[in-house]
Amino acid sequence: MFDFYNYIIIPMKIKQITNTPLSIEAIDALMRNTENCIETLSVDQINWPEEYPYKPEVKLRIAKGANEIYLQYDVREDQTMALVTEDNGRVWTDSCCEFFISFDESGYYNLEMNSIGKALLGFRKTKTDAEHASQEVMDSIRILTTMGNEPFAEIKGDNRWSLTVAIPMSAFFRHNITELDGLKGRFNAFKCGDDLSVPHFASLFPITVPTPNFHLEEFFGEIEF
Numbered sequence: 001m002f003d004f005y006n007y008i009i010i011p012m013k014i015k016q017i018t019n020t021p022l023s024i025e026a027i028d029a030l031m032r033n034t035e036n037c038i039e040t041l042s043v044d045q046i047n048w049p050e051e052y053p054y055k056p057e058v059k060l061r062i063a064k065g066a067n068e069i070y071l072q073y074d075v076r077e078d079q080t081m082a083l084v085t086e087d088n089g090r091v092w093t094d095s096c097c098e099f100f101i102s103f104d105e106s107g108y109y110n111l112e113m114n115s116i117g118k119a120l121l122g123f124r125k126t127k128t129d130a131e132h133a134s135q136e137v138m139d140s141i142r143i144l145t146t147m148g149n150e151p152f153a154e155i156k157g158d159n160r161w162s163l164t165v166a167i168p169m170s171a172f173f174r175h176n177i178t179e180l181d182g183l184k185g186r187f188n189a190f191k192c193g194d195d196l197s198v199p200h201f202a203s204l205f206p207i208t209v210p211t212p213n214f215h216l217e218e219f220f221g222e223i224e225f
Contacts, residue, residue, distance in 0.1 A: 011184065011222040012039075017063045017070070024142040028164040031061050031072045038063050043073075043191050045203045048212055054078070054200045058097070058191040064225050067180055071165040073097040075115075079196045080161065081154040082116040082147065087138040091120050093195035097163055100214065101187040101223070108186075108217055109172055115161055116151060117143040123174045127215035137173050142166040154197060186220035 015038055017030045031038055043058035056077035063070040080095045092098070094114035102108035107125040119141060121133040144164040169177045177183065189204040192214075201212045207219045 011224040012062075014062050014064050014069075014223065014225045016065065016181075018065045020066070022065070024144045024164060024166055027065075027070055027166055028072065028144050031063055031070060031164065036063075041189070041204055043189055043202050043204045045206045046201075047203060047207045047209075048201060052199055052201050052212065054198045055202060056191055056200060058202060060189050060204065062223075064180060065166070067169050069167045069169070069180070069225070071097075071099055071163070071167070073163045073165075073191075074160075075162065075191065076158070076160045077193075077200075078159065079154055079156055079193065079198055080115055080147070080159040081152070081193065081196055082114045082118070083151050083153070084114055084118050085116075085151050087118055087135065088120045088122075088132045089118060091118055092192055095193045095196065096191070098190040098192065098214065099165075099187065100190070100220070101185050102217055102220065103172070103175055103177065103183070103185045107174070108220075109174075110215070111141075111165075111167065113143060113163055113165065115145060115147040115163070116149050117145045117147075117163065119143065121171065123172075124215070127213065131174070133171065133173055137171050140168050140171055156197075180225050183225045185223050185225075186217065187223045188214065188220045190214050 041060045059074040061072040091114040098112040112120045122130040124130040
């Protein structure tokens with residue numbers, strides 16, 4: 001049984017894999033190198049099984065550089081779609097991977113990315129109270145995807161794809177974080193596809209509310225970089 005209590009009180013400690021700037025391709029390779037011993041997490045909590053029972057297979061790895069957070073999602077699912085072509089668009093309606101993080105009590109950031117690497121980044125206190133990042137900030141987030149960058153309608157089948165993401169600390173635009181080493185926060189990670197023919201809503205840590213809602217800090221787990 002998933003022990004949410006232990007996830008809350010024991011911070012997930014993130015490994016540093018480089019001290020120097022690297023290309024996103026090099027970061028992707030380092031995170032896949034098993035010798036680096038990066039923990040692989042399963043984004044497999046289906047919190048609303050009666051209405052949304054479908055569970056894609058989603059693996060997540062988190063690492064850090066000198067001043068960047070790295071994410072790597074590996075996805076296997078039956079439906080994949082990417083129609084949103086602009087940053088800060090409705091990427092959650094596509095096949096979408098998400099990472100929410102807070103560093104203090106002032107609010108949290110939600111980073112959401114569709115399978116062709118279009119992203120949304122907001123800072124908010126609630127789901128409806130958002131300030132979106134500027135295009136300059138969005139351009140600073142590097143994303144490598146195996147699905148290319150052209151939009152496509154829903155594909156059905158045994159679909160497998162991945163995203164590797166490098167987030168500079170400057171992208172957290174409502175904070176002035178100058179030191180990543182030792183930084184603590186709270187986070188959750190998600191996989192969704194609101195407008196797919198079979199919608200799904202999966203999370204890393206469980207969420208116990210009646211209807212789908214990822215924007216709830218009380219269900220974040222602890223993280224330490």
